[in-house]
Amino acid sequence: MNAEPNTEIGVQVENLNAWFGKTQALQDISMNVAAKHATAIIGPSGCGKSTFVRCLNRMHETVRDARVTGRVRIGELDVYNGTPAVYVRRHVGMVFQKANPFPTMSIYDNVAAGLRLNGFSDRHKLDEIVENSLKMAVLWDEIKGDLRKKSGASLSGGQQQRLCIARALAVEPQVLLMDEPCSALDPISSGKIEDLIFQLKEHYTIVIVTHNMQQAARVAEYTGFFLLGRLIEFDKTEKIFTKPSEKRTEDYITGRFG
Amino acid sequence: MPEDPIATSKKTVPRVNLRRRVVNGAVTCAAAGSVILVLIPLVAVFGYLVYRGIGSVNWAFLTQTPKPVGEAGGGMANAIAGSAFILLIASVIGVPFGIGAGIYLAEYGRNRFGDVIRFTADVLNGVPSIVIGIVAYGIVVLAQGHFSALAGGVALSLMMIPTISRTTEEMLLLVPNSLREASYGLGISRWRTTLSITLRTATSGVITGVMLAFARVAGETAPLLFTAFGNQYWNFSMEQPTAALPLQIFTYAISPFDEWHRQAWAGALVLIVLIVVSVSAVRIAASRGMLKGAN
Numbered sequence: 103m104n105a106e107p108n109t110e111i112g113v114q115v116e117n118l119n120a121w122f123g124k125t126q127a128l129q130d131i132s133m134n135v136a137a138k139h140a141t142a143i144i145g146p147s148g149c150g151k152s153t154f155v156r157c158l159n160r161m162h163e164t165v166r167d168a169r170v171t172g173r174v175r176i177g178e179l180d181v182y183n184g185t186p187a188v189y190v191r192r193h194v195g196m197v198f199q200k201a202n203p204f205p206t207m208s209i210y211d212n213v214a215a216g217l218r219l220n221g222f223s224d225r226h227k228l229d230e231i232v233e234n235s236l237k238m239a240v241l242w243d244e245i246k247g248d249l250r251k252k253s254g255a256s257l258s259g260g261q262q263q264r265l266c267i268a269r270a271l272a273v274e275p276q277v278l279l280m281d282e283p284c285s286a287l288d289p290i291s292s293g294k295i296e297d298l299i300f301q302l303k304e305h306y307t308i309v310i311v312t313h314n315m316q317q318a319a320r321v322a323e324y325t326g327f328f329l330l331g332r333l334i335e336f337d338k339t340e341k342i343f344t345k346p347s348e349k350r351t352e353d354y355i356t357g358r359f360g
Numbered sequence: 361m362p363e364d365p366i367a368t369s370k371k372t373v374p375r376v377n378l379r380r381r382v383v384n385g386a387v388t389c390a391a392a393g394s395v396i397l398v399l400i401p402l403v404a405v406f407g408y409l410v411y412r413g414i415g416s417v418n419w420a421f422l423t424q425t426p427k428p429v430g431e432a433g434g435g436m437a438n439a440i441a442g443s444a445f446i447l448l449i450a451s452v453i454g455v456p457f458g459i460g461a462g463i464y465l466a467e468y469g470r471n472r473f474g475d476v477i478r479f480t481a482d483v484l485n486g487v488p489s490i491v492i493g494i495v496a497y498g499i500v501v502l503a504q505g506h507f508s509a510l511a512g513g514v515a516l517s518l519m520m521i522p523t524i525s526r527t528t529e530e531m532l533l534l535v536p537n538s539l540r541e542a543s544y545g546l547g548i549s550r551w552r553t554t555l556s557i558t559l560r561t562a563t564s565g566v567i568t569g570v571m572l573a574f575a576r577v578a579g580e581t582a583p584l585l586f587t588a589f590g591n592q593y594w595n596f597s598m599e600q601p602t603a604a605l606p607l608q609i610f611t612y613a614i615s616p617f618d619e620w621h622r623q624a625w626a627g628a629l630v631l632i633v634l635i636v637v638s639v640s641a642v643r644i645a646a647s648r649g650m651l652k653g654a655n
Binding site: 159193196270 | 470536540543544545546547549556557561
């Protein structure tokens with residue numbers, strides 16, 4: 103259940119367990135996520151997909167009574183051992199299911215927020231980073247005239263989601279976690295985000311949770327199938343979707359349950 | 361020939377519509393009636409105040425201190441300034457503590473201790489204002505040995521804090537959790553998130569709460585009776601007894617002199633107008649900074 107031996111490992115997960123109070127949400131997950139590739143996480147609702155990605159940047163522990171054991175390594179970074187959570191999160195960007203731009207901030211301030219609120223104040227550098235991040239998120243051309251005039255919340259749903267991606271990119275993370283980034287978007291906006299993922303994976307390790315199996319097949323080189331808190335199968339996307347080794351994976355993919 | 365189902369249903373449609381229209385009309389009327397009922401006392405009070413007070417509001421009233429009994433003229437300028445001064449002291453103390461307590465309750469106070477504070481704040485909100493005055497008398501006036509603007513400010517701030525903290529808490533809880541998560545996800549620390557994201561998003565609601573508390577205490581007389589005490593002359597020292605509009609109105613209203621009665625009406629009118637003006641000014645100033653499409 104590992105990535106190809108010759109690809110670099112972006113995120114190494116060992117024996118990860120997660121709980122909400124007394125309910126165990128993840129059971130003994132181990133997987134190696136390939137660096138600078140996209141990895142899709144699929145599975146029925148409530149199977150622990152979101153919890154899994156939220157464990158990778160220590161967002162899980164922000165929920166009350168939540169608990170994690172196990173090991174996560176991102177490059178040199180030991181996520182649960184001796185690294186402050188805020189430091190981990192600066193290296194692991196996250197895009198959420200529902201676009202959540204800061205409504206009282208302008209488009210510019212939204213993108214700059216991660217750096218500014220962490221104490222970065224070089225104006226010229228900031229201008230440059232904001233522009234680059236928005237270009238990388240393919241939003242620049244649509245909004246460059248309203249950068250400081252309009253609120254992040256005034257954009258359309260698809261634009262808001264790309265703004266959130268730009269905001270995550272501005273802090274220059276190594277890994278980008280995407281928790282169902284397209285589930286609230288129309289097909290055209292989804293298509294734009296997918297194109298974006300293709301470009302982003304040249305620079306970033308991407309983990310994307312999705313309910314849309316076609317989307318997983320389109321954007322990801324690797325796919326992991328989760329069921330009831332366990333990682334059932336993890337392999338090349340092509341193999342998962344054509345000849346999965348597990349009966350349960352096949353059942354899910356062919357729509358027999360879930 | 362069997363009955364045409366469409367024709368039959370058509371016959372019943374107007375009856376359903378009629379019933380719906382009647383109910384709709386009745387409820388709308390009831391709602392509008394309630395609004396009018398609420399507005400009547402407000403308009404009546406303000407109208408009567410204008411009617412009785414406007415005649416005595418003139419330049420002298422707004423710029424001069426009171427004249428001795430029997431002399432005509434004079435004004436409440438010192439009381440207007442004194443009220444502003446005492447309210448400034450009250451706000452300087454009450455607003456930061458109130459907002460701070462509200463932040464604690466919303467972001468950190470989901471526990472037994474928070475519940476105790478919430479309960480205390482609610483009880484404090486219901487304490488008669490004269491009792492608040494006695495408390496301020498006990499902790500400031502007795503300690504200092506004399507009445508003072510500071511004592512008045514402390515009394516009013518004690519009344520502002522529970523209102524401000526509870527409304528701040530409510531407003532912060534309305535901020536969607538997804539914004540906090542977005543901020544944490546960027547590696548922004550919790551205190552930074554609370555100040556720069558959560559509080560900032562809730563700003564307009566928090567300001568409304570602050571202005572509500574401000575407007576409420578601006579007209580309070582009882583807590584000032586034995587704290588600020590009142591003064592016939594100008595005073596801008598925290599250490600000295602200070603005039604305040606509600607106090608002056610109270611003193612003049614229970615006096616036996618017609619001239620003082622007229623001045624009391626004018627004072628009440630000026631007090632209401634000043635409260636409305638200051639609350640509106642803050643609201644306008646706050647909405648200036650808003651971005652297009654925000655909230």
